[in-house]
Amino acid sequence: MAARYKIRCSVIGHEKDVRAVTPSLFPDGGIISTSRDVTARLWIPTEHELGFTEAHVMSGHSNFVNCVCVMPPDEKYPQGLIMTGSTDNNILAFNLESPSPVYKLEGHTKTVCSLAAGKFGTLVSGSWDETAKVWLNEKCLMTLKGHGAAVWCVTILPEGGFMLTGSADKSIRLWRAGKCEKTFLGHEDCVRGLAVLSTIEFLSCANDASVKHWSTDGTCLHTYYAHTNYIYSIALLPNGKDFVTTGEDRTMRVWSGGECIQTVAHPTESVWSVCVLANGDIVTGASDGIIRVFSSDQSRQASEEEQKTYEELLASSAIPTQIGDIPASELHDPEALLIPGKRDGQNLMVKDDNNIQMYQWDASKSHWNKIGDVVGASGGSQASSGKQLYQGKASTLRSGTLNVVLLEYDYVFDVEIQEGGPTRKLPYNLTEDPWMAAHNFLANNDLDQMLLDQVAKFIIEQTKGVSLGMAMQPTVSDPLTGGGRYIPRMNETGNTELHASDPFTGPGRYMPSYSSPENGGEHGSDPYTGNTSYKPSASSSVKQINTNFPVTSYISFDQAKISGILSKLKEFNGKVNPAIQASEEVLTRLADLLNGDPPKTKDLDNLSALLKWPSGMLFPVLDIIRLLIRSENVNQYFCCQNKGVDFLNFLLSFISMDAPVHNQMLSLRTLCNIFKNEPGRNVEVKIQCLAAAVTVSESQNDGEASYRLLACIGTLIDGDKNSAEIAKSLGVLQFINRCIMIPEPAKISECAKQLEMILR
Missing domain, CATH: 1.25.10.10 (Leucine-rich Repeat Variant)
Known part of the structure; x- marks a missing residue:
C-alpha cells in the first residue's frame, strides 16, 4: 500500500483566503501563494526544520489575487517571473528583486482567474470575461473566444502549440493558433481545473464533484467520483499518472490507479487550491488563510504530538449545514461507529443527544476519525417548493410603457447587506456558477465586489445538498466555422438545385x-519556381548569405x-x-x-x-x-x-x-x-499563416512543396522574435528536422538548416 500523507506543517501569514499555490523555481523547494488579502508571497523551506519562512511579499493589485504561475528563466529574467492574476482584471509580473511588479498586462475586462506558462515564453490567461488570452513578450497575441461563460482554468499541452481552456459553460476547448480545434462535453457543472497527463491525454475537475480523464480526440476515457461537493483544483503527483484534488467538501484526496486511496480532511470549509512540490509533498491553500503541507516521507512528517494536535483541531472544527434539510436516513446512532467504513474518506453523521458530529473513515487505521461538529439550522427544503418568478431585464416599449420579463429561478433569496438596512433580491438557478451569480448580484446592486466571497458562500450554503441541473449543450455556434454549418453535398452530375x-x-x-499577372504568372506559372520566380542576386562575400528567405519580392494574386x-x-x-x-x-x-x-x-x-x-x-x-x-x-x-x-x-x-x-x-x-x-x-495574421503552414507540413511529402513551405515559414519569422517563438510552440521543428534529412534537391536541407539555426 502506498505511503500515507500526513501533515508536515501549517504556514501562517496570509490574512484572508489562500486562492492559489504553486512551486517556485527559485529557490528550489519553495512555495508561491496568492490571497484575497491582495498579496502574493514566496515561502522558502526553513533550514533544518519542517516549516517554511516568508521570504518575499509582492504587492500591486487592487483586489483579490486569484491565480499564479511561474514563467521559466530567459536572458532578461534569469530567475524567471512570478505572474499573478486578479479581480482588478490585470496580470502583474514580479521578480525576486522588488515587491513591486516589473510590468502589467492589461486587456481582460473582468476577473483574471487562471494562468498557465508555456515553455517558449508564452502565457495563457483565463477570465470571467469569457475569453482566454495568449501573451508573449508583454503583448497580447491572441484572444480565444468561444466559451459562453467564465474561463475558470487554462493549461498548455507539451507539444504542438495546443492549449486547453475549461469554463463555467461546462465545456473544455482545445485551441491551436487561436482556433478552437475541439470541444469536450460531459461535465454537468463548471469546469474548475485541468492537469496534463501527456501530449494526448489530460484530466479535468468540476463543480459536479467529478474528475474526468480525456483523450485529445474527444473521448472521455474515465470518470472518477469521491468528492461530495465542488472540486476546485487538481495537480499531478511526480509519477505523472496519479493525482490529487481539493474542493468544497473540506478535503484533499489522493488518487492512484483511478481510485481515491486517501482522504485528508481540513479544519476549514473550502480547500481552494493544491500543488505538488518536486519532492512529492502536497501543498494546499484554504479559506482560513492557511497553507498546509503534507508529506508521505516520514522524515518530513510532523511529530506525533503535532499530528495529534492537528487531529484535535479537525475534531473541534464546525461544519456548517442546514440541519432541517438533513434526511433522517443520513443521521446515525453512535453504535454506527462500530461498523467499518466501506471506503477511505467515507463520511458519517452521528447524532449524540442534541449534537450532530461528522466522522470520516481512515482505511489505513481502520478507524472513524471525528472531523467536526455539524452546526446550523434551517427550515424546509427548496426541493419541495418549485420554481420562483423574479423579474429579468426590463425594457421600454415603443408605447412608452415598461416591459418587465418574469423569469423562473430555483431560488430568490432576501439578502441584507447591512444590519437594519434594506433587503435585496438575489435570484439563483442551480445550473449557475455561484461566484458568477454573486458577481452579477453585486454589480446589479452597485455593491462592493469585495463582498464576492461572502455572497458566493451564502449561495453555496443555502443550496447545499440540492442536486445540480442536468448538463446543457452549448447553444452558441459560429455560423461560419461551427460544426453545424451547412455544407451542401455535390454529386458527380452537378448540384440538384442548378x-x-x-x-x-x-x-x-x-x-x-490560378495565376498572378502582377508577376507575369499567366498560365499558372509557379511564383517560387517558374520563369518569373524571385531569384536573389548572388554575392561574392565570404559571409554566408541566406538565399532562401525572407522572400522580399511581394507576390499578390490579382488576375480576375x-x-x-x-x-x-x-x-x-x-x-x-x-x-x-x-x-x-x-x-x-x-x-x-x-x-x-x-x-x-x-x-x-x-x-x-x-x-x-x-x-x-x-x-x-x-x-x-x-x-x-x-x-x-x-x-x-x-x-x-x-x-x-x-x-x-x-x-x-x-x-x-x-x-x-x-x-x-x-x-x-x-x-x-x-x-x-x-x-x-500584424502578429495575429502571422500566427494564422504559420498555423496553416504547419498544418500543411504535417502531410507534405513533395520536395518542391516542402521547400516552398520552408521559405514561407522563414519569411514569416525572419526578424520577428514573437513569431519565431510561436512557430516553435506550434511544433514546426518536427517538419524542419524531417526536411534536413532530405538529400535532394540540396536547397531543401540547406533552407531547413538555416531555419533550425534561427529557432534553436
Missing part, C-alpha cells in the same frame, strides 16, 4: 484564376475575370435561402467596387453578410474579397481587432481536404493578399 450546366465543370463556367465572378454571384444568389440573399442594389454596388469604386462601410457589411452562404456556393464571394482586400480600407475592415480573428479562422476552416477545392485555393490566396497592406501584417 438545372443548367454544372457550375464547376460545364462549358462557359466561371473559373477562379470580373464578368464571370458577377455572373456566378448572381446565379448563386438566386439559389440560396431568401433570408440571406443579396438585393439587386447590393449586387450593383459589388460590381462597382470590382470596377474601382471606393468602398463604404455599408458595402463591406453587405459583403461580409454573404459569407453566410453555403460553402458550395461561396467561392465567388471569396473571390471578391480576395480582390478587394488589397485595398487598405477593406484590409482594415476585415483585419481589425474586432473582426480579424474570426475572419482568419473562417478562412482557415477551408484549408482542409474535405472543403471545396475552389474555397481552399481562394482562402489561401486571400490570406496572401491580406499582407499587401499594413493592417493585415
Whole structure:
C-alpha cells in the first residue's frame, strides 16, 4: 500500500483566503501563494526544520489575487517571473528583486482567474470575461473566444502549440493558433481545473464533484467520483499518472490507479487550491488563510504530538449545514461507529443527544476519525417548493410603457447587506456558477465586489445538498466555422438545385484564376519556381548569405475575370435561402467596387453578410474579397481587432481536404493578399499563416512543396522574435528536422538548416 500523507506543517501569514499555490523555481523547494488579502508571497523551506519562512511579499493589485504561475528563466529574467492574476482584471509580473511588479498586462475586462506558462515564453490567461488570452513578450497575441461563460482554468499541452481552456459553460476547448480545434462535453457543472497527463491525454475537475480523464480526440476515457461537493483544483503527483484534488467538501484526496486511496480532511470549509512540490509533498491553500503541507516521507512528517494536535483541531472544527434539510436516513446512532467504513474518506453523521458530529473513515487505521461538529439550522427544503418568478431585464416599449420579463429561478433569496438596512433580491438557478451569480448580484446592486466571497458562500450554503441541473449543450455556434454549418453535398452530375450546366465543370463556367499577372504568372506559372520566380542576386562575400528567405519580392494574386465572378454571384444568389440573399442594389454596388469604386462601410457589411452562404456556393464571394482586400480600407475592415480573428479562422476552416477545392485555393490566396497592406501584417495574421503552414507540413511529402513551405515559414519569422517563438510552440521543428534529412534537391536541407539555426 502506498505511503500515507500526513501533515508536515501549517504556514501562517496570509490574512484572508489562500486562492492559489504553486512551486517556485527559485529557490528550489519553495512555495508561491496568492490571497484575497491582495498579496502574493514566496515561502522558502526553513533550514533544518519542517516549516517554511516568508521570504518575499509582492504587492500591486487592487483586489483579490486569484491565480499564479511561474514563467521559466530567459536572458532578461534569469530567475524567471512570478505572474499573478486578479479581480482588478490585470496580470502583474514580479521578480525576486522588488515587491513591486516589473510590468502589467492589461486587456481582460473582468476577473483574471487562471494562468498557465508555456515553455517558449508564452502565457495563457483565463477570465470571467469569457475569453482566454495568449501573451508573449508583454503583448497580447491572441484572444480565444468561444466559451459562453467564465474561463475558470487554462493549461498548455507539451507539444504542438495546443492549449486547453475549461469554463463555467461546462465545456473544455482545445485551441491551436487561436482556433478552437475541439470541444469536450460531459461535465454537468463548471469546469474548475485541468492537469496534463501527456501530449494526448489530460484530466479535468468540476463543480459536479467529478474528475474526468480525456483523450485529445474527444473521448472521455474515465470518470472518477469521491468528492461530495465542488472540486476546485487538481495537480499531478511526480509519477505523472496519479493525482490529487481539493474542493468544497473540506478535503484533499489522493488518487492512484483511478481510485481515491486517501482522504485528508481540513479544519476549514473550502480547500481552494493544491500543488505538488518536486519532492512529492502536497501543498494546499484554504479559506482560513492557511497553507498546509503534507508529506508521505516520514522524515518530513510532523511529530506525533503535532499530528495529534492537528487531529484535535479537525475534531473541534464546525461544519456548517442546514440541519432541517438533513434526511433522517443520513443521521446515525453512535453504535454506527462500530461498523467499518466501506471506503477511505467515507463520511458519517452521528447524532449524540442534541449534537450532530461528522466522522470520516481512515482505511489505513481502520478507524472513524471525528472531523467536526455539524452546526446550523434551517427550515424546509427548496426541493419541495418549485420554481420562483423574479423579474429579468426590463425594457421600454415603443408605447412608452415598461416591459418587465418574469423569469423562473430555483431560488430568490432576501439578502441584507447591512444590519437594519434594506433587503435585496438575489435570484439563483442551480445550473449557475455561484461566484458568477454573486458577481452579477453585486454589480446589479452597485455593491462592493469585495463582498464576492461572502455572497458566493451564502449561495453555496443555502443550496447545499440540492442536486445540480442536468448538463446543457452549448447553444452558441459560429455560423461560419461551427460544426453545424451547412455544407451542401455535390454529386458527380452537378448540384440538384442548378438545372443548367454544372457550375464547376460545364462549358462557359466561371473559373477562379490560378495565376498572378502582377508577376507575369499567366498560365499558372509557379511564383517560387517558374520563369518569373524571385531569384536573389548572388554575392561574392565570404559571409554566408541566406538565399532562401525572407522572400522580399511581394507576390499578390490579382488576375480576375470580373464578368464571370458577377455572373456566378448572381446565379448563386438566386439559389440560396431568401433570408440571406443579396438585393439587386447590393449586387450593383459589388460590381462597382470590382470596377474601382471606393468602398463604404455599408458595402463591406453587405459583403461580409454573404459569407453566410453555403460553402458550395461561396467561392465567388471569396473571390471578391480576395480582390478587394488589397485595398487598405477593406484590409482594415476585415483585419481589425474586432473582426480579424474570426475572419482568419473562417478562412482557415477551408484549408482542409474535405472543403471545396475552389474555397481552399481562394482562402489561401486571400490570406496572401491580406499582407499587401499594413493592417493585415500584424502578429495575429502571422500566427494564422504559420498555423496553416504547419498544418500543411504535417502531410507534405513533395520536395518542391516542402521547400516552398520552408521559405514561407522563414519569411514569416525572419526578424520577428514573437513569431519565431510561436512557430516553435506550434511544433514546426518536427517538419524542419524531417526536411534536413532530405538529400535532394540540396536547397531543401540547406533552407531547413538555416531555419533550425534561427529557432534553436
